[in-house]
Amino acid sequence: MSNCSGKKAKPLPISVGALSDFYSRVYALCRHIPEGRVTSYGAIAKFLGAARSSRMVGYAMNNSFNEQGVPAHRVVNRLGMLSGKHHFPGSTLMQDLLENEGVPILNDRVQNFDQYFWNPADHLDPKDF
DNA sequence: AGCGTGACGTATA
DNA sequence: TTATACGCCACGC
Numbered sequence: 001m002s003n004c005s006g007k008k009a010k011p012l013p014i015s016v017g018a019l020s021d022f023y024s025r026v027y028a029l030c031r032h033i034p035e036g037r038v039t040s041y042g043a044i045a046k047f048l049g050a051a052r053s054s055r056m057v058g059y060a061m062n063n064s065f066n067e068q069g070v071p072a073h074r075v076v077n078r079l080g081m082l083s084g085k086h087h088f089p090g091s092t093l094m095q096d097l098l099e100n101e102g103v104p105i106l107n108d109r110v111q112n113f114d115q116y117f118w119n120p121a122d123h124l125d126p127k128d129f
Numbered sequence: 130a131g132c133g134t135g136a137c138g139t140a141t142a
Numbered sequence: 143t144t145a146t147a148c149g150c151c152a153c154g155c
Contacts, residue, residue: 053150059152078138
């Protein structure tokens with residue numbers, strides 16, 4: 001790629017400021033989601049004290065491919081649906097990743113969702129974020 | 130600079 | 143119970 005030829009080449013969608021702080025918190029939290037478990041955008045938002053900004057969590061995940069060790073596939077919506085699957089390469093990667101961890105998926109939805117749901121508030125200390 | 134959109138979720142009707 | 147409305151706010155056009 002010719003990213004060295006003059007153009008500013010905006011490397012990161014986010015750079016500085018409060019937004020990146022929020023994103024960073026989202027990523028830090030996500031790194032604690034255990035294999036074989038899932039959580040939701042809303043649960044993350046609530047845990048981070050932004051209960052009404054769950055959309056921003058989704059936006060953060062959209063950018064998570066720039067990050068390391070962030071299991072974006074373990075974040076689903078509050079009904080256990082794989083609402084982010086179209087943002088993964090291929091059409092079944094998100095589902096495949098989850099099934100490889102033992103999370104059963106049917107029709108883009110986590111089966112027995114409450115059994116696999118991992119609530120950050122039950123396992124993490126808000127003071128650490 | 131304004132408008133529509135969206136990996137969401139809750140509140141009303 | 144299903145259907146809209148709306149809060150949220152970064153981002154692309």
